Amino acid sequence: MKTNLIFISQGNGVEENLNSIRKAIKAGADWVQLRLKAVSEAEIMTGAKAAMDLCKENNVLLTLNDHPSIVKELGIPSVHLGLTDMPVSEARALLGPEVVIGGTANTFEDIKMHVAAGADYVGVGPMRFTTTKKNLSPVLGFEGYQSIIEQMKSEGLDIPVFAIGGLTADDFLSLSQVGVHGVSLSSALLNAAQPELLIEKIDQHFSSHTISS
Ligand code: TZP
């Protein structure tokens, strides 16, 4: 696994989200997040099962957004939790050591909390405004990552940081130079004329690491 890109699904309803994942896998993504908002729990189940099949067939790591209980029930390998979802510590207790757990962070304090709770990676953002997510936390900008990663270094906090929110290919160089581990993105890939080239560019800028619990 390259583990330098997490593709975030988007679209209206389950099928559009699955199609966005199909597109990302075809372009070469090997880690995808199914992010279903404003759909019923039954639809999330259906979508998660279909995404599991897709990811297994293609040897892609699947993260489900928001729903640790579904992750447990279906044996999904990874879950991502926002600041208002189940706390990472509770999810770790529920899911055990093997499931890859990610947490959303907007500040250094959020990262500190997720590390203490046993997260495997953090999605830190937003870098800039995006319409993909409602109720955005304050925009960090490039300087936000710089100062957060400086604080991490000075306090010896070591966890992979994925930048997220309105990212474009022009951000990769500066983010990688500041010590960001990888990127989590959606629109940039879905709107790219040649999404496989975008993924190549990510590979050129961000090295691969092992993400495991
Ligand atoms: N969390 C913070 S920004 C965001 C999420 C899920 C959306 C990222 O999507 P895009 O289209 O890359 O801005």
Ligand code: MG
């Ligand atoms: Mg959430």
